[in-house]
Amino acid sequence: MAENSQIAKDVIEAAGGEGNIASVAHCATRLRIMLHDKEKADISAIEEIDKVKGAFYNSGQLQVIFGTGTVNRIYEEVTKLNVEGTTKSDMKEDTKNQGNFLQRWIRTFGDVFVPIIPVLVATGLFMGLRGLVTQPQVLQLFGLAPEDISENFLLYTQILTDTAFIFLPALVAWSTFKVFGGSPLLGIVIGLMLVSPALPNAWDIGSGEVEPIMFFGFIPVVGYQASVLPAFFTGILGAKLEKALRKKIPESLDLILTPFLVLLIMITGALFIIGPIFHVVENGIFAATRVVLDLPLGISGLIIGGLHQVIVITGVHHIFNLLEIQLLERLGENPFNPLISAGIAAQGAAALAVGLKSKEKKMKALALPSSLSAFLGITEPAIFGVNLRYVKPFVMGLIGGAAGGFFASLMGLAGTGMAITVIPGMLLYLDGLFPFANYIIANGIAIGVAFGLTWAFGYEDGMLDKDK
Known part of the structure; x- marks a missing residue:
């Protein structure tokens, strides 16, 4: 495996060389490069570089996906070269006028709400934990009943769960x-x-x-x-x-x-x-x-679970933050979360199927870590690095997401928070045995359907040569 310093050099060279780089920044998963001339960038060459999980040009930036953690180290090596590093906020100033009106406004929504999300995630976890420790079944394990819970303890939990929304x-x-x-x-x-x-x-x-x-x-x-x-x-x-x-x-x-x-x-x-x-x-x-x-017969799960990851491709999925905040504030729960979690889990399963089925070392090295990233809630490496590149795995993932979302919708499943999904998202369903079990089943259905379809119909190593 190539050293990070060499990977940084290879990326800059494939992007057109140091002279073609206006500035470089990074987010949680992607190296974001502003180019003077995008025609000089060779995206196919970038995708062949070690640790790169995908690359595309969007919103005025060349975006190279490395995944969480890795991108920070690659960025450090890039800034050691004769390349101007910049902050993500400074880069936003360069790109804020790019894209159509809707894209600019949704990007602005994302810029505003992303810094707030960690607080709302923590609040959702507090809600789930409060539901867990106040369940009669859990209290019985300690010889207690709901009426034995101290008023002061409930007040303490209320401070944890209500303050951020107030x-x-x-x-x-x-x-x-x-x-x-x-x-x-x-x-x-x-x-x-x-x-x-x-x-x-x-x-x-x-x-x-x-x-x-x-x-x-x-x-x-x-x-x-x-x-x-x-x-x-x-x-x-x-x-x-x-x-x-x-x-x-x-x-x-x-x-x-x-x-x-x-x-x-x-x-x-x-x-x-x-x-x-x-x-x-x-x-x-x-x-x-x-x-x-509220569409009947699980239709909402079919639609949202099946199509959410298509919205992720466009980069405008941050608009859903507003919807989830409203649901939590007005309903005290988030029925949107299990539906999108199914879609995310399914894309991870499709990438996992590709990684296990492929005999190519580079594809395994790309697909398997990407699937793990998806199971932790971040699908960009799996989508852009594997599934969307070969199309069929992505489609199979959409079908799996629709199946899992369908079950979640039929069960009336809802989380206590937002912004975490799949494995970490289990923490949002601790307020009852049935919600927790149904969440596992919904994601299991999504994973099983997407994995099975991708294994059977979605990928063959011959696609590598066709892709090249």
Whole structure:
């Protein structure tokens, strides 16, 4: 196996040489290279390099898939060459105007929500663990009953599970200000204002316990606990307003006037205009999501489990973060998670079948680690490095995902959190024996169908020569 330094040199050479590289960055799985002339890059040659699991040109970048961990080490070696390294955020500035309007906006959604996801993942795990330790069957093992659980312990678990969603607007506004070049601290304060205790609580309004405050007789003013879009658009406009003010206000007054005007203007706009409008939009998105998820006879699982990984190819799958957050906030569970988990597991199984069936050492070295990555929730190495390259394994994976999603939908399966799937995703189903067992079965069906179809019909080593 080639050393990482040699792999870095080979990648740069196949990308057109050092002179063709404008900048290099990386994300969790991919080395992202900005090129002066994409015609000079030889993607086929890059795919033949050791440890490379796939390469393609998208969103103005040459994206080379190495997988988690490996990409960090390759990036370190690349930056030792005569190549300009850059941050992912700086590269986003170079690519933000590339792609159509929808692609740019969905990419922006991803930039805002990805930094928040780890907190929501942890919250989902806390929900699952609380469900586990409060189950009567588990308590019986320790000679306890549900009524024996301390009120203080329940309060403690409530702090762990509720805080992130109560103050979600503050997290969203902070991240949006940061992405759009404003002061993140101003974003946090505006987000906290949106959930101020002085405002009627959104959950109390939803339960009918309190009424919104009506201004001017027709504008409802409420708190926006667990809301996303009002904080998101307030953050966009707030960051742009801040940058505009800093250009106009003299430096001697900037420290006082800029934050004063940003907070005053944006919270007024958020409470009276942005909030009421986008709260309605948010309700519409949620209603449409529920329509799809509530389709009878497992149809929702067939659709989502079968097609989710097609959306991943386009790179716009981050839009689903908004949907999952809404489901968790309003339902207290996430029925979307088991459906996409089946699709992810199926792609891993298809890559596993290729790796086990192939007699080519390079294909085994590529497919087997890629399948493990998919079983841990990251499918890009399996999709771009193996399955999509030969098409049939990818299609068999889609069929497997549809089968697993179909079962999950029939069982009414739902997780307690988001953003982790397949093996790590088991932690989101600890709140009951049946949800946990059904999650295992759903992923098992997806894996079995995808593996069996790929082994029987989806791959032969002769495809290697045809691909070359």
